[in-house]
Amino acid sequence: MVQYPSRLDASFSALSDATRRGVLEQLGRSDASITDLAEKFHMTLTGMKKHVGVLEHAGLVTTKKVGRVRTCKIGPRRLEEATAWIERYRQLWDARFDELDRVVEELKRKEKIDERKKRE
Amino acid sequence: MNARRESEATPMKNRTTVERKSERELVVMRTFNGPARLVFEAWTKPELFKQWWVPKSMDMFLRSCEMDVRVGGRYRLVFGHDESNPAEFFGRYIEVTPHSRLAWTNEESGDGGPVTTVTFEEKGGKTLLVLHELYPSKEALDEAGTGAADAMSETFEQLDELLVTLGASQGRS
Numbered sequence: 001m002v003q004y005p006s007r008l009d010a011s012f013s014a015l016s017d018a019t020r021r022g023v024l025e026q027l028g029r030s031d032a033s034i035t036d037l038a039e040k041f042h043m044t045l046t047g048m049k050k051h052v053g054v055l056e057h058a059g060l061v062t063t064k065k066v067g068r069v070r071t072c073k074i075g076p077r078r079l080e081e082a083t084a085w086i087e088r089y090r091q092l093w094d095a096r097f098d099e100l101d102r103v104v105e106e107l108k109r110k111e112k113i114d115e116r117k118k119r120e
Numbered sequence: 121m122n123a124r125r126e127s128e129a130t131p132m133k134n135r136t137t138v139e140r141k142s143e144r145e146l147v148v149m150r151t152f153n154g155p156a157r158l159v160f161e162a163w164t165k166p167e168l169f170k171q172w173w174v175p176k177s178m179d180m181f182l183r184s185c186e187m188d189v190r191v192g193g194r195y196r197l198v199f200g201h202d203e204s205n206p207a208e209f210f211g212r213y214i215e216v217t218p219h220s221r222l223a224w225t226n227e228e229s230g231d232g233g234p235v236t237t238v239t240f241e242e243k244g245g246k247t248l249l250v251l252h253e254l255y256p257s258k259e260a261l262d263e264a265g266t267g268a269a270d271a272m273s274e275t276f277e278q279l280d281e282l283l284v285t286l287g288a289s290q291g292r293s
Contacts, residue, residue, distance in 0.1 A: 012140055085265040086138055089146070092178070093251070094136040097150045099172035101134070103162045104154040111158070 014058035019043070020051050024060060024074065031073040034063075143258035148251040156242035159249060160219045163238065164189045173197070180207075191216050195224065234260070 014020055019041055026032060026040060038048035052072055055061035060075045136150045152159050162168045166185045174182045180199050183206070187195040193213050200206040208228055215223035220240050226233035234253045241248045255261040 086140065089265075090136055090138040090148075092175075093138065093148045093150070095175035095177045096172060097136055097152075097249075098133070099175050100159070100162055101152060103168055103172050104152050104158050107158040107161065107168075108154050 010058040011060060014054050014060055017051070017054075020055055023048075023051060023055065023072075027061060027072055027074045031071055033069045033071050035069070037072065140261075141252075144255045144261055146253045146255075146261065148253075150249050152247045152249060153245075154247060155245060156219045156240040156247045159247045160222075160240050163222060164216075174199075189213060189216055189222075231256070234264075 015024075022041060023037055026037065032040075034045060034048050034052060037043075037052070038045050041048065043051075052061060052063060056063055056075075061072050062075050063070050063072045065071075134151045134153070136148065139147050139149075141147050162172065164187065166187045169187065170182055170185050173185075174180050181201050182197060182199055183201075184196070184198045187193075189195075191213055193216075194210065195213065196208060196210040198206050198208050209226065211225035211227040211233065213222070213224045214235070215221055215237070219242075221237070223235060223237040225235055234255045237252045237254070239250045239252075241250070255264065
């Protein structure tokens with residue numbers, strides 16, 4: 001539990017980059033080598049190695065070298081930990097704003113009726 | 121094909137997004153299908169605010185809601201079903217610009233509370249609402265997040281308990 005915030009930090013900074021989020025999404029579908037990922041994201045091998053390194057450090061990805069190929073796969077459950085509370089927070093605001101939608105619709109409707117009355 | 125037919129039947133629901141902009145900031149965004157004037161009104165009139173601030177899924181009861189919407193004016197929200205166990209949220213407004221901008225402090229947990237800023241930007245009859253929370257430190261935001269995660273596991277625990285109770289009563293019948 002003491003480690004929780006610092007692990008969250010690493011996860012959040014790892015997730016702050018669009019390419020790294022793309023890599024995670026990709027690995028969510030299937031494991032891939034660094035070469036595959038570099039090609040897919042139009043990057044140099046060195047560039048992709050750096051991104052994978054950040055994700056690995058955050059525990060979001062694990063890698064394994066077999067022969068000359070380094071295969072990457074998604075890390076166990078860490079992504080869920082990092083995003084769970086943000087998602088929970090989003091759901092609260094989403095539910096709130098659904099209700100606010102209704103209030104705004106109601107205000108619009110009332111305004112229309114008032115305008116019509118004024119014209120009469 | 122299916123998705124298209126569905127979106128024709130019911131108007132598309134606007135998406136709510138949440139992003140951690142920096143170590144100390146959270147940003148929530150949503151577009152509303154109405155002019156800023158009306159969305160702003162729903163944030164600043166207690167009788168309207170009460171209608172949406174506590175969605176049914178929250179399982180909380182908003183007992184009272186006082187809002188003195190002017191710079192330096194205070195607000196107070198009291199939750200809870202009975203007076204013995206109230207939960208209060210309070211602070212004061214630090215910016216009030218009709219139809220475009222609202223900001224307030226959150227003082228219920230002392231000095232460590234965030235400052236909330238809401239902006240309303242109208243475009244073509246729709247309003248983009250951006251809610252921005254600035255925490256005094258990275259730790260304060262982490263703590264708020266951990267609190268939310270804890271609250272979630274609490275909900276799951278309650279669900280577990282309910283399932284056990286239901287299972288037991290089913291076994292009896």
